[in-house]
Amino acid sequence: MEPVIRFRGAVALVGRFPALAGVDLDVGRGEIVLLQGPNGAGKTTLLRTCAGLLPVVSGEAVVLGHDLRRERRGVRAHVGLLGHASGLYGDLTVEENLRFWTRAAHLELSTVDEALATMGLDGRLRSVTVNRLSAGQRRRTSFACLLARRPELWLLDEPHAGLDNDARDLVDTVIRDAAAAGATVLVASHELERAVSLAERVVVVSGGMVTSDSLRAGDPGPLAQQPEAHGVS
Amino acid sequence: MFRDAALVAAKDLRLEARSRVAFNQIAPLALVILLLFAFALDPARGVLARAAPGLFWVAVLLCALFAVQRAFAIESGDGRSDALRLSGLDPAGIFLGKVAAIALELAALEVLLGLGVAVLYDASFGGWVLLVATGASATAAIAAAGTLYGVLAAGLRVRETLLPLLLLPVLAPVLIGSTRAFEAAFSGVPADGWPWLGLLTLFALVYLVAGALAFGSLLEDM
Known part of the structure; x- marks a missing residue:
């Protein structure tokens, strides 16, 4: 089966700066992948590149069958x-x-309605203007927007930020359900304990490149042993 | 495309109705501009009545700058420009929706300014068909050019000052054409105004087509 994300030596620009410096990565349908790495490593850039928001100037970058070098706008609706x-x-x-x-x-x-109910926003909160919401309620609303759109590829940058424990558990459940339904999920997070329990695979990003790829954090699995198939740089 | 345009226009008008910036700030500003002209030019000598068409459209242009800036301010910040690019909306639909929302706001403003000109400047209206047609064409032209240059300036840090610098020279033909057409209508010789209406309509069509074609690329840099 064709991978949802297939990057080979992908270089993406932020302005004139090559913020992704030759990424190799394959992600299959239904996978939950944790992107790990220090600040400025390129996790957010990788997510934005997958969303078709940043230009890929060299290498191969295909997301959901769309070649990002030729038609990056085509992937955005998905x-x-x-x-x-x-x-x-x-x-x-x-x-x-x-x-x-x-x-x-x-x-x-x-x-x-379904998304509002899932994120616990179907009561009084549904008719409250966003300006009057707390940071956590806004985050839940953003998540509900994502849920209502039912994308094929979920790109989550610190999805637990600003949420209380109950909301974090809810978000994890929603992510697992989405993956079980066939969606592919990339999560960038610094909350390792929670994120690692969520993800099936951990990809370490550093200096705009993928430097490690394993089934779980600290547990280099068979994927990491096959750089050609799974893009370990 | 037209479905997306209706969606964007409805959203922009709803946001404007909630924030009341147009009602509480732009409309009063337009009336203040009319008042200042009334103080500066002596009404007793009939100067105001003669200059009324030009002053009307100068006031509309100045207020249009704020309406255009406002239309793009609501899309900037808090990740909304990214969300808009990822939305699946047709860029031409977004452009036409923004044009429609700005044009409707300007049309309401023009009615208010018309009343102000009648009361403050003692201007007499004639040639209603020409007046309404000129108002519609000029408003569409201002909204279309404003939206095109608005998205161009929106991606820049100096957008507040750059937009008037870019837009006002471009809209000079609209100011001239609409003023001449209004003068003809005010003076009761509408036949003199129809060629100017043709120019305004052509200008509006060119910017509507150019905007619909170019908006997608310009949105990338917003």
Whole structure:
């Protein structure tokens, strides 16, 4: 089966700076992969590149069958990116935000109620403007937007940031359910204990390259032994 | 594309209705501009009535700058520009939606300014068909060019000062054409105004087509 993400020596630019300096990576359908590495290693850049937001200038980069060097805009409607920012309109209510982003993706609005209920936003909070929400409630709303859009590839940058323990557990459940339903998930996180228990595979990024690839943190599995197949740089 | 345009326009107008920036700040500013002209030019000599068409459109242009900046301010910050690029919306639809929202805000402003000109400048209106057609074409032209240059400036740090510098010279033909057409309508000789209306319509069409084609690329740098 064709991998969801296939990078071979991919170089991506942030401005004029090559923030990804030759990444090799294969990720299959339904996998949950943890991206690990120090600040500035290139984790966020890798996620944004997979989302088609950054130009790939050399190497091979194919996501969901879209060649990012030729048509990176084509992949965007199929991925969901949860970054550090919320991506929400502060003067719209929680429900209005979800309805807007769901309709923008040309999806049925029936997914909105389901996403609100899953993220515990179906009560009074659904009609509260985002400006009046706490940081954790905003994060849950962003997650609900992602959930309502049902992307094939989830790109999560510090998904647990700003959430209490219950909400973190909820997010982990949602991620596992999405992967079980066939979605592919890339998670960049510094919360290793939680993230490692969530992920099936740990990819270490450093200096804009993949430097290690193992089934679990500290447990180099058979994937890491096959650099050709799994892109260990 | 038109479905996406309607979605974006509805969202922008709802955000504007909630924030009330247009109602509480831009509309009062437009009236203050009219008042300042009324103080500066002596109404007794009839100068104001003669200059009313030009002053009307100068006030519209200045307020349009704020409306355009506002249309892109709501998309900047907190990851909204990334979300917009990832949304699956047709870039041409986003462009047309923003144009529609700005045009509707400007149309409401023009009605208010029209009342202000009638009361403060003692201007008499005639040639209603030409007035309405000119208003529609000029508004579409300002909104289309404003949206195109607005997204261009939105990606830059100096956007607040750069946008007027880029946009006002581009809109000079619109100011001239709409002023001449309004003068013809005000003076009761609408036939003199129709060629200017043609120029305004052509300008609007060129910027609507160019904007719809170029917006996707410009959105990448926002």
